Structure formats: C-alpha cells, structure tokens
Amino acid sequence: MASESRRRRRRRRRSRAVGAVLAVAWVLVAGVGRVAAHSGSLRGATRDPIAVPTWLFLLTGGGVVGVSFLLASFVTDRRLVAAVHDWRRPLPTPGRALHALAGAAGIVVLTVTVAVGVVEDATGVRNLAVLVVWVAWWGGFVASTYLVGNTWPALGPFWTVAERLPSLDRRYPDRLGAWPSVAGLLLLVWVEVTAPLADDARLLVAVLVAYTVVTLLGAVVFGTDRWFGSVDPLSRAFRLYGRLAPLGIEDGRLHLRLPGGVLPETTLDERGDVAFVVTLLFVTTYDGFVATGPWAAGVRAVVGAGVPPVVAYLGAYLVGAALFYLAYRTAARLGRRRAETYLSVTEIARRFVPSLLPIAAGYHLAHNLGSVLVLGPTLAAVAVSPLSPPPSPPQLAGLPAWFGGLELAFVLLGHLLAVWVAHATAYDLFPSRLQAVRSQYGVTAAMICYTMLSLWIVAEPYVAPPFIAS
Template identity: 45%
Template sequence: MLCSLLLFTAPARAHGGPGISSGTVDAPTWLFLLTGVVVVAVSFLLTSFVTDRDLLASYHDRRLSIPGGATVRRWGTPVGAVVGVLGLASVVVTGVFGPPEADRNLAVLLVWVVWWAGFTASTYLLGNSWPALDPFGRLAAPLSGDGVISLPDWIGRWPAVAGLLLLVWLEVVTEVAADPTQLTVVVGTYLLATVLGSVLLGLGTWRRQIDPISGVFELYGRVAPIQRTDEGLELAAPGAVLTDVDADGTTVVSEVGFVIALLWVTTFDGFVTTPGWQSVAAPVIRAGLPAELAYFAAMLVGYALFFGLYWAASARVRPGGEAYRSAPRIAAAFAPTLLPIAAGYHFGHYVPYFVTQLPASIVVTLNPLSPPIAPPVLGLPGWIGWAGPVAVLLGHLLAVWAAHTRAFELFTGGRQPIRSQSPYVVVMVLYTITGLWLLAQPTIDVPFV
C-alpha cells in the first residue's frame, strides 16, 4: 500500500483541498491568545467549585431514548450502505473521467468538502453514522471471515496510528487533494487494503486495530449528543460519554496513542500552512533535504512532542492525585477528554471551508462529467473568522468539564480530584493555545519547487 502511494509524491504542498481557508481574526495575536488563556483559567476555576458527585453523575449518566431510534437504525443501515457505495463509485468514476481541475471535479469535492469537512463535523455535532455509510467495509464484508492471522496483543491500535499519520502526511506532500487521478488511486488502494485486511484479519479486527478512518469517526462520535445503542438511539449531554471508559480496560498505550494522533494531525494539517513553518522548511528543503522527508520528520517529531507532553502529565497525576493506579491506566482514562479540543479545531479549520465550497459541490454533482467552468462559491462575512476561535474555546470548556468529572470518578475525597487535574489542565492550555495561534495565522498554499 505504502509503495503504491509513494509513487505520487511530489514537491510538498502546504495544504490540500480546493481553496481552503478558515478566515482571519481581526485582532492582535497577543491579545487573541491572552483572551484564550483567561477563558481557559476561568473555566478551570469554575469547574473546581463543582464537587457534588451526584450532580456530576447526573450530567454524564442521564440518557433519553430517542423515539423512533430503532426504526432509524433499522432503515438507516441499508440506506446508508447504498449512499456510501454510490458515493465511492462516484469518486472513482469522476476521478477517472471527470475534469482535471480540483474545483470542478466531483471526486475532489466529495472527498474533501462533503466527506472530510462536512461529514466529519457531523460525527461530533450529531453522531457517528460512519458504520452505516462505510463503503470500504461494506464491500469487504462478503469476503471477510474470522481471519487467518491473529495479531499479538501488544500491537493494539498502533497500526491505526501509523495509518492516520501516513494519510495526513500524504495529503500534505502529494497532489492527492487537488489531482483527481491521484485521489482515485489512493481511494482504490484503500479499498484494496480494506478487502485484504478483512480477509486476513477479519473485518472486526481491521476496523478496530488497523483502519484509521473508522477509528477517527469512532472517537469524534464520543463527543456527539446522539449515541448508537443496541436498542436504537439515545440523546445525551455533549461529551457525556467521554467518561464512559473503563480505566482497567484501556491500559494499552496505543489507545492513548490514537487519541493523541487525532489531536496532532488536526494541528499538523494547519501548522504546515503557516508562514512560520514555511520560513523554517523552505531553507532546509532548498539545502537539499527532500521535501517529503522534511514533512515526514516534522510529522513524527510533532507527534512525539504531543504524546510525550501528555504522558508526562499522566505521570504527574499519580502522585498529585495519590492514586493507586499506573500511569498508563491514568493516561488511558483521561485521553478521551482531549477529543473536544480536536473537534473544536476541526470545526474552526474546516467548517468555513465546507460552507464556502458547498454551492460548488451541489452544482458539480448535478452535472459531474461536464460541470461549469467556474462553479459558484459562497462568500463569507468577516465575522466568520471568529467561528474557529470560539469553537476551539468551547471544545476546551467541554474537555475541562469531562476531565473534571473523570477525576471525581477515579479519585476519592474532595481535594484529590482537583489536584489530579492540574497537569492535564496545563496540557489542555498548551493544546488550546496552539490551536488558537494556528487559526490566527494567515494561510498560504505555495508548493516548494
């Protein structure tokens, strides 16, 4: 899979997708970041006053069954299957036979605008419907069985971590986000990998341990207020299920690694579009280091920093909270509380892009093989630049609340849970300020030649 994808590496792009822009914030960067720090500090102080365990439990344990949810699930699965397979077929056909321009090609618009920007946002705003839509798993299911290979336990989800990092790296260093042909080959390769993985390992193992796409949507779905159950659909408070984690059942370090990978790739995707990164990368690349290698090194170093920072905080929680639990168990128990920050940054970075490109997507869908020369795009008002920062801060508030609740579930007394959160609050502050800084930067998309 990797060899076939690397055939399409080209001079590194700053970003993928036709005309992506998250807007700009009309305020001094220092004031913008200081405001974020104040909001973060106040949110921690306010949640510290909430020590009633029954109140915390009522927020996270209360569930309302959605009327007709069982019917929606029963009919939604076959309908979603048809939509997913037709969407995949449309990507392949228009990727091969459609126009070469990214803003006129339905394959590019479906994958980057409708799916990665719009559908991904729906998974954390509404609920994860990918299990019903997933065309890759749907086409692989007839050939899947119990598998002929068993993975050792220590592997965990590390293959999914590697796959997620690889996909985002490919988006950055290739033309896959703007070249319909390359996009079609990558999609076809992913389908082939899913089929082979399902045959060799079984579809369940593939989705759980190998498939990064299913893993991303599963994690984002934990933030959403609508949750799938065996009986149908339930309505919960936003982020309520983030604490529904058995600390003893999530001790595998790779579980933490996948959450951190999701947080990092959303950051990396925006970081490589900033002038700061370009000013560092351009001289290095011109000095002779291949652009692909420079971006790959940045991807790995950044991931190691994010993971190391979180792991160091988890190691500090144990003495701080006087807990009789290992650092890996504590890290796994709190890792899902970081997901709202990733969701907030994704919203701020991609949703304005989705709204801008939605008219073009609709028009091209109506005539995919012969679309207009200049598909319409929607102009956004100036205040939209604040949508991203607000989304990041709201994500942080939800993350702090979820971590606060998790601490009171794991630790006894009144002071121990508060003290245990301090290292994680520092980590959340750094993650959040990083996201705000990225949203405040101008976006550039200049390939190195």
C-alpha cells in the same frame, strides 16, 4: 535469569518498534516527491488575520481555559456531576431496512466518486470526485460524527462490503493493539497533506482504490470486528468522535444524550489507544500549521541549508507527533504525582485522554468549515448539473467578517468542554475531592498549551505551503 529474559524481551520490542518507525518513514519519503498541501486549493481564501495583538489574543484564550478549570473545581457534588453525564433519552432505533439503504448509498457514492475521478477531465475543485472527498466527506461527514452521531458503520462502503466477504479469521497479534491504527492515521494524513490530491483527481482515486484494497484484505484476513476495531484508522477515529456526539447506540438502542456525556466513563484498553487519540489531535494541527507564515519561513531556511523539502516536512511531522505524545504523557505523570495515587501513569493517561477529543473536534470544525461554506455551492452545482461548467470558486470566496470569530469560538468551546470532561473523569476516578482536583493539573496545563497553539494557527493568515508540486 528471569530479569535478564525480561530485558531481552524489552530490547526486542524496542527494536521492532524502531524498525516499524523506520519502515513507515521510508514509505512516507519514498511515496512523495515534492510537497503539495491540499489546503492550498481549498482554504486559501478563508483565513484572515485577527485585529487584536496576537500575544493578547493567545493569553486570553489560555486564560479562558485556566479559569474554566477553576470554575469547574467548585463543582464538587458528585451526584450533580453524575446526573449531568447520566442523562439519557431513548429514541426510535433505525430499522434494518434503513441500515441496508445507508450501506447501499455509501457504495454508490464511492463508485461514482472513483468513476468520475477517472473519466472527468476537470481538475481541482471543479472535479466532482475532489469535491465529494474534501468538501462532503472530509469537511461535512467527519464533522457530523461528533456533531450528530457516528453513522460510519452504516454508511461506510468498506464496512458494508467487508461484511459480505468470507473471512479467514486469522488471529490478530494482541501485542500490536491499536498501534497499526496510529501508523495508518499518520500515513493517511501525511498523504493528504503532502500529495496534490485536491488538484489531481486521478491521484485521489488511486489513493481511494489502494485504501479500499488494503481495508478489504485486512477485514478478510482478520475479520471485520477486529480489523475495524483495532487497525482501520478511519473507523477508530469516527467511533471515538461518536462518543462526543449527542446521538449514540447504547445497549442496542438509540439514545439522545448531552454532548460528551459518555466520555468520562470511557476507558481505553488497547495498547496504543492513548497515542491514537493524541495523534488524532496532532494531525489536524499539523495540517493547519504548514499553511502559516512562520512555517513557510522556517522550511525555506531549512531547505536553503540543503535539506530536501520532503525530509523537512517529514521530520517536523514525526517530531511534532512525538512531542504531542510526550507532552500528554508528562501531563499524566504530573497528574499522578499531584494526586498522590497508586494508579499508574498509563492508567491515568488512558482515563483522561478521551477529554482531548473535544479539542480535536473543535479544531477540525474550525479548520474545515470554511472550505464547506466556500465550496459547498460548487459541489451542489456540479452534482446537479455535471455537464455544465461549475461556478468559479474564487467568486464564492470571501466569507463574512464574523466567520473568523466563529472559528475561534469553535476552538474555545472544544477546549471548555474538554475541561469539563476531565473534571467529570477525575470525580469518577478518585474517591477524594482533593485528589480529583489535583489530578487535573497536568492535563489542564496540556490543554492550555494546546489551546494557545490551536488559536495561533487559526488566527494566522493563510500562507501557501512552500514547494508545492505543480
């Protein structure tokens, strides 16, 4: 009887999960007509093909990650590994006045962005709202969370406002865990990729207002700590990225530490945490993949066979996210088998998944830095003289020849740091040195695959995604 009851509960959970996936898919399809990747407006002039054969380039990148794993395997002194990651230097902690000032600044920026997006007639990258969101925030601020430190709790206008609103403190369903944040991240990036937000400032403002309303309502119903801790995808992404940064708050104090120093001791406990980190890695990859030649040829062939463009994009999106997650779970299963440990696959997956954060950060930096460098002068010009015609973005396009190599370096550096974090995690998790080394086989194999895919996308010349909405 007990066994039958457990089976019924499992069937009900699977039914709810399938229903949730179908509901999200319906919202995604219903909310988007034609596909319009914003990369067409922001990145078209920032990607050039590499001069060496692609197969040689990819094998070299994958080989670098593999060799770095071998080199890290020779570092078997636990005291040395611990000393590297335990290094800290306390710094003066910002006072409440500075925190309040940062919160007020965030509210002002959001208000001005919404107002300008509504009243300004300029379109595309000539509109201050578009530049603030895609250049200053998505390209610059997001990078600051993993390069410097996570300042979103102080600067985030949603958090600042929500803390001052009354709360109903309704009980959050524990069975949901972090899964709503996974769905929220998929939804946000889907809208970012497929809607013409970089061309239509009013549509961008509508998305900002909708996100603000949903976020504030959720914080009022469930409380700020629970909402921003488990549900809000932006807060969760920035908090995870912040653990990669050299600056962080520990025990109420600001500390300087080595980049990624706290990742080996990071244990993710929420249901869906592993899926969230893997999805964070996937969505940036998808954003770049849809601007490649092979994708353009493939989606044209699929649409030519009678499949609607939005279905082709959405199908690749959901299948890709599932494959990324399946690949990582398979890697965790391989690591458990090779290590011959009593730990479950879920426990292995939770402990090693923070090592994927440097990969996501490295690819995000490579993917967006070009937009910041190309459009940064335009943003400065529009912000200083909002009434004057801004310089034409094409006149600012054309990055130095060495920039392509810098993008590739960011990708490789992220993967190399990921290998080291996985190595340190293994030595923190397993008492045996042989177990520690063998437990990394699966995640290292996954990293090599992720590396080669990321390098291929960065190296591909830019191709405007087909079926762009006018």
